[in-house]
Amino acid sequence: MLTKELIAASTEPLILSLLSKGESYGYALIQEVKRLSGDKIEWTDGMLYPVLHRMEDNGWIKSRWVEVENGRKRKYYSIKKDGQKALKQKREQWDLISSVLNRLWKEQYV
Amino acid sequence: MFDLDHAISDWRQQALSAGIKAPDVLNELESHLRDEIDAFCSSGLSEAQAFETAIARLGTADTMREEFKKVRREQWLPATIALYVWIGTVVLLTAIEFANVAISGRKSYLLFAHIVTLTAGYFAVFAAGSLGICYVCQRLFQNFSNPHRPAFVHTFILFMRISTILIIVCYLFGMLWSKQNRGAFFTGDDREIGPLFALTWLVLMLFIQRFSHMTAHMTMLLAIAGNIVVGLAWFGTLMIAARSFGLQDHLFFAMFIGVHIAFLLIGNLLQRSSSAEC
Numbered sequence: 001m002l003t004k005e006l007i008a009a010s011t012e013p014l015i016l017s018l019l020s021k022g023e024s025y026g027y028a029l030i031q032e033v034k035r036l037s038g039d040k041i042e043w044t045d046g047m048l049y050p051v052l053h054r055m056e057d058n059g060w061i062k063s064r065w066v067e068v069e070n071g072r073k074r075k076y077y078s079i080k081k082d083g084q085k086a087l088k089q090k091r092e093q094w095d096l097i098s099s100v101l102n103r104l105w106k107e108q109y110v
Numbered sequence: 111m112f113d114l115d116h117a118i119s120d121w122r123q124q125a126l127s128a129g130i131k132a133p134d135v136l137n138e139l140e141s142h143l144r145d146e147i148d149a150f151c152s153s154g155l156s157e158a159q160a161f162e163t164a165i166a167r168l169g170t171a172d173t174m175r176e177e178f179k180k181v182r183r184e185q186w187l188p189a190t191i192a193l194y195v196w197i198g199t200v201v202l203l204t205a206i207e208f209a210n211v212a213i214s215g216r217k218s219y220l221l222f223a224h225i226v227t228l229t230a231g232y233f234a235v236f237a238a239g240s241l242g243i244c245y246v247c248q249r250l251f252q253n254f255s256n257p258h259r260p261a262f263v264h265t266f267i268l269f270m271r272i273s274t275i276l277i278i279v280c281y282l283f284g285m286l287w288s289k290q291n292r293g294a295f296f297t298g299d300d301r302e303i304g305p306l307f308a309l310t311w312l313v314l315m316l317f318i319q320r321f322s323h324m325t326a327h328m329t330m331l332l333a334i335a336g337n338i339v340v341g342l343a344w345f346g347t348l349m350i351a352a353r354s355f356g357l358q359d360h361l362f363f364a365m366f367i368g369v370h371i372a373f374l375l376i377g378n379l380l381q382r383s384s385s386a387e388c
Contacts, residue, residue, distance in 0.1 A: 026138065027145035045146070046169035049138060050178045057260040059326060065137075074145075075138045 002041060011043070011051050013094060016079060016087040019061055023078035026052060052077060060086050112158040118143060121165060128171030130178065133321065143168060186261035188244040192237040193265065200230045220290065224283035228305060231276030235308070235340040238269035239370070242333030245326060246377040259326040266329045267319055270336075274312040277305050304347035311339040327381045331374065338370050 018029055030043050055061050060083030065073045079087070121143070122136055130136060143164050150160035168174065204226050211222045245262055284302065285295040296302060315332055318324075345363050 025141075025145075027142050044169065044177075045142060045167045046174045046177045049135070049142070053135070053178075054260075056325075057263070059259055062325075072141065072144060073137065074141050075134075 007041060007043070010041075010094075011047075012055060013087065013090040014041075015052065015055065015077075016060065016083055016090065019077055019079040020084065020087060023076045025074045025076050029077075055083070058082070058086075112156075112161070114147070114157050114161060117158075117161050121171075125171040125174065129175045130171060135178070139168065139174070186258035186265070188241055188248075189258075189261045189265035192241055192269075196230075196233055196237040196269070199233055200226075203229055203233075218287060218290070220283055220287040224280050224287055227276045227280035227283060231273045231280055231305075232308065232340050232344050234269045234273035234276065235312070235336045238266045238273075238333045239337030239340075241266060241269075242330045242337070242377070243373050245330045246334075246373050246380065249380045250376070262326055263324045263329045266333050267316075267324070270312055270315050270319070274309065274316060277309045277312065281305055281309070300347045304343040307347075308340050308343040311336065311343075327377070330377050334370050334374050334377070338367055341366050341370070 014033055015029060018024060018032055024032070026048055030045065030048060033041050033043060052061070052063075056063055056077070060080060061077045062080050063075050063077050066076050068074050118140055122140065125136055125139070130139075143161075146164040146167065147157070147160040150163055151157060155163065169177070207222050207226050211219060241262060284305070288297055288302075289295050315336065318328075318332070341363070345359075345366070349359065349363065
């Protein structure tokens with residue numbers, strides 16, 4: 001099971017990565033991460049929305065209300081240019097961490 | 111018989127009492143709840159069980175409020191400076207005006223209170239407007255993609271609220287003074303129209319802020335436009351009332367409006383170019 005800290009640190013890059021594939025809404029984002037991680041990453045429902053709002057305040061993503069079936073509305077999020085920049089930056093950071101760890105672990109087993 | 115709409119309405123009330131007041135947030139959480147309830151119902155749970163499970167997963171209203179609290183706002187230096195400059199200006203203005211009344215005795219305390227609250231209210235709008243200009247300047251030279259946006263929006267809203275209260279209070283003082291000295295609460299003087307004009311704008315802005323999500327771009331537009339409105343309400347009505355302003359004053363006023371329109375256009379262009387590249 002992943003630690004709380006690791007889940008918290010990876011939330012923004014995961015959301016940005018998912019939204020870079022197309023617009024989505026909170027519930028769908030939770031389900032998609034759960035599916036992609038083979039049920040290993042399960043975001044707390046209540047944790048996601050404050051993060052989405054902070055990212056919107058940061059100007060990384062934008063939202064719009066869309067009317068779906070039965071007159072119900074859903075808030076869809078999409079990535080903005082600043083979000084793409086932030087994603088690029090975060091990807092570089094995660095790649096770096098990953099490559100350092102990979103090298104260290106390879107050396108251990110050689 | 112379980113009534114889902116009624117249960118969700120009760121949950122909204124609890125969330126409201128717990129301090130989650132923004133309709134946008136409540137609507138989004140409700141939408142999430144309904145999606146989750148649909149999924150649980152599809153997997154065989156009854157509506158009542160699905161509701162209980164979805165609520166448990168979302169967390170109590172208090173937990174939700176704490177989650178939103180965790181998303182902390184970072185300080186933005188221009189916002190902090192604007193706040194302190196405004197406080198300093200108001201203290202100085204109050205001291206000067208008070209000394210004027212106490213020493214000369216020419217003005218009444220009602221008029222003193224009217225002038226101080228009106229000027230402080232107008233300065234609050236100008237302080238918010240200066241933040242809009244700072245935002246445009248910062249975006250010109252660097253990316254504003256950082257946690258400063260909430261501080262910008264929050265400080266703008268704070269100034270708008272302060273200004274609205276002060277202008278309402280100033281208007282009441284002005285009406286009382288007018289009754290005492292002119293025989294009527296409202297005489298239709300140009301200088302009485304100015305604060306009303308500004309107040310209408312402020313109420314409209316607070317209404318917009320209450321019912322929509324304030325992006326930094328929208329805040330910038332409203333902040334700079336607010337400067338133009340208060341400029342018209344203050345200098346404009348004074349110029350009409352005095353009818354003796356010289357060419358220099360008119361030029362200054364035209365420049366004031368022109369510079370603000372230029373900032374509005376630059377801010378809009380920056381936003382458009384950023385959206386176009388998206």
